[in-house]
Amino acid sequence: MSGKSRRDFLKKSVAIGSVATGLSASTAKAGPKNILSEDRMGVLVDTTACVGCRNCEWACKDAHNLPAGNLDSYEDRKILETKRRPDQTALTVVNEYPHGKNSNLPVDVKVQCMHCDHPACVSACIVGAFSKQENGSVIWDTDMCIGCRYCMAACPFQIPAFEYDKAINPLIMKCDFCFNRTKDGKLPACVNICPVEALTCGPRHELIKIARNRIKRNPNRYVNHILGEYEVGGTSWMYLASKEFKELDFPDLGKNPAPGVSESIQHGIFAYFVPPVSLYALLGGIMWITKRRKELEEEEKI
Amino acid sequence: MSHELVNPVPIKHKFFTPGVYVLIVIALNGLVFLMGRFFFGLGAVTNLNDQYPWGLWIGVDVAAGVALAAGGFTTAAFGHVMHKEEYHAIVRPALLTAMLGYTFVAVGVFVDIGRWYFIWHPLIMWNGNSALFEVGICVMIYMTVLYIEFLPIVTERFIGKVNLPGLLTALNKPADKILRLLDRGLSKTMFIFIIAGVVLSTLHQSSLGTLMVIAGPKMHPLWQTPVLPLLFLLSAVSVGFPMVIFESLIASRSLKLKPEMHILSRLGSMIAPLLGIYLAFKIGDMFIRETFVYLNEFTTASVMFSIEVVLGVIIPLRMFLSPKVLKSPPLLFTASALVVFGVLLNRINNFVVAYTPPYSTESYFPSFGEISVTVGFVALLVLAYRFIVMNFPVISLPGQQTAQPKKYTIRGVEK
Numbered sequence: 001m002s003g004k005s006r007r008d009f010l011k012k013s014v015a016i017g018s019v020a021t022g023l024s025a026s027t028a029k030a031g032p033k034n035i036l037s038e039d040r041m042g043v044l045v046d047t048t049a050c051v052g053c054r055n056c057e058w059a060c061k062d063a064h065n066l067p068a069g070n071l072d073s074y075e076d077r078k079i080l081e082t083k084r085r086p087d088q089t090a091l092t093v094v095n096e097y098p099h100g101k102n103s104n105l106p107v108d109v110k111v112q113c114m115h116c117d118h119p120a121c122v123s124a125c126i127v128g129a130f131s132k133q134e135n136g137s138v139i140w141d142t143d144m145c146i147g148c149r150y151c152m153a154a155c156p157f158q159i160p161a162f163e164y165d166k167a168i169n170p171l172i173m174k175c176d177f178c179f180n181r182t183k184d185g186k187l188p189a190c191v192n193i194c195p196v197e198a199l200t201c202g203p204r205h206e207l208i209k210i211a212r213n214r215i216k217r218n219p220n221r222y223v224n225h226i227l228g229e230y231e232v233g234g235t236s237w238m239y240l241a242s243k244e245f246k247e248l249d250f251p252d253l254g255k256n257p258a259p260g261v262s263e264s265i266q267h268g269i270f271a272y273f274v275p276p277v278s279l280y281a282l283l284g285g286i287m288w289i290t291k292r293r294k295e296l297e298e299e300e301k302i
Numbered sequence: 303m304s305h306e307l308v309n310p311v312p313i314k315h316k317f318f319t320p321g322v323y324v325l326i327v328i329a330l331n332g333l334v335f336l337m338g339r340f341f342f343g344l345g346a347v348t349n350l351n352d353q354y355p356w357g358l359w360i361g362v363d364v365a366a367g368v369a370l371a372a373g374g375f376t377t378a379a380f381g382h383v384m385h386k387e388e389y390h391a392i393v394r395p396a397l398l399t400a401m402l403g404y405t406f407v408a409v410g411v412f413v414d415i416g417r418w419y420f421i422w423h424p425l426i427m428w429n430g431n432s433a434l435f436e437v438g439i440c441v442m443i444y445m446t447v448l449y450i451e452f453l454p455i456v457t458e459r460f461i462g463k464v465n466l467p468g469l470l471t472a473l474n475k476p477a478d479k480i481l482r483l484l485d486r487g488l489s490k491t492m493f494i495f496i497i498a499g500v501v502l503s504t505l506h507q508s509s510l511g512t513l514m515v516i517a518g519p520k521m522h523p524l525w526q527t528p529v530l531p532l533l534f535l536l537s538a539v540s541v542g543f544p545m546v547i548f549e550s551l552i553a554s555r556s557l558k559l560k561p562e563m564h565i566l567s568r569l570g571s572m573i574a575p576l577l578g579i580y581l582a583f584k585i586g587d588m589f590i591r592e593t594f595v596y597l598n599e600f601t602t603a604s605v606m607f608s609i610e611v612v613l614g615v616i617i618p619l620r621m622f623l624s625p626k627v628l629k630s631p632p633l634l635f636t637a638s639a640l641v642v643f644g645v646l647l648n649r650i651n652n653f654v655v656a657y658t659p660p661y662s663t664e665s666y667f668p669s670f671g672e673i674s675v676t677v678g679f680v681a682l683l684v685l686a687y688r689f690i691v692m693n694f695p696v697i698s699l700p701g702q703q704t705a706q707p708k709k710y711t712i713r714g715v716e717k
Contacts, residue, residue, distance in 0.1 A: 120516055165345040
């Protein structure tokens, strides 16, 4: 009962959030849009609640016009025996792991783009096709993409996939936080279909409170770690689990944003074009001086 | 004195030899796989996948290609900016290598990107945060600069010798006039392009190193360091002269010319300090970050790193310090080839070996198709080099006064 009402609250808050972020003035730097809105949305994945029904996989494919098949066919749990990764045919997948503490149930982990607060892909993309939107989603403009796949090399979670089998118009594929739905205040397709409330969508700061609360109330159920709260500078999607995230195949990442170092190097080399221009001037000076010296030497000979 | 040394002429030699036929076969084999890539997609020809988005083509065709074309800007800086005229004889061959090298880098990028028909997008869609964007823009501009730097060689070849066939003979005079005009304009403005070439090179040689910094922990700690851009720049600078020596000795052997040992030995004597600086930073970085612990393990990474440093830096460094090596063509060739090999391996290591994605089930090894295309490109490059030195005044013949008019010998920097 309370679950139902909480869900309604969150649905409403999505709508409010998207309106609020729409109003909040945001100043984007030169380059791709990279907004870190106060009210950005997120999803809390409670892997202790997930039952591995894989309805989210079906809903995701359905929402993104990918061949989805029959929802009943997803009841086959055999597929959970192998570890899968999101790819161009499935933007989210569920993997199953042996049970964690104080439970005999297996742990099911939904995997998709984490929608980082400081996304490596946004920083890396050569044409600036990627952007971090006000509602928290990290999306990209397919028409700009040149297919260089630097986003894939840059992503700390190894999420973007590429259509290698296509000769013409191969696309980068990844979860887009159902931007077409969430921008209008609707829930992402996976959150909408989840039958067990494993996925909670709402403003990110609210989700962190909810997650902390759950850990506090059930210290036996959860490890004391919200994955995504601080990892690579924070992510919109966050996870709770009953065992260490390393054992659930999450990469061990620090708290520093992935693009931090490369961007400071990049901006150091190009600080207002001062270094290249000074180098040009320096070389010009050397060239002039050595030439002058040569001329003087020639004159002396004569 | 310097004018005796600089005497570039088209080399007279038979183009087709058994070696050339072999190169043509290798190039054709590469082209077959290249067609496969364009008709059936990247997946059909390469072993790339979602875990390994970048492979041999980025590591060798692009990253190593840019590094090995560094001879162009190091000799330009040395010969033109510092006015060391005694080295002018090797500036043109180095310029040709750089021009062809960068052309193939561009072709390599074109082949590797999934949506090649949008290769022009970075020109109008900018992302200042992206190291790749900076590399892309710099490479595009630098390639243009290289073509401009090469233009005087073309004008020199044709001024006074324009001989169009058939009905076009009427155009001989206007064409000659245009060439002369172009030549005069270029010789007055060339210094702008020469300096620009050096600046652009230092920028993108280093930014190429920034590329993999963003991959963070996905890259093996032996290579992943914030000073990667500096290491890339230093290694590019130190491979510039060895590449010039390497290529000059091959060319003189293949074209039956006397190797220009008087210049090459002096060039060789400058390589040791440059390699030394590179080695100092590489080892220093290793000790500061304490990554030497990884050398205790016996892994692909530790083996490749050791080969790269010992065979590619330390041994040639020791060799270049020996006067005996500097005077002997075979030894000089070996030492230079080791440096070239070391930098080639370093780029492969940085972009392919060091890259360990978190969810890979099997590690990447280039497919036969990928290797064919890369080797095919190298073969084409050699053929293009051969064709150009036989038809344009690039290589200098020491001592012989078959000379071009003096005015054209050292272009752009003298007047």
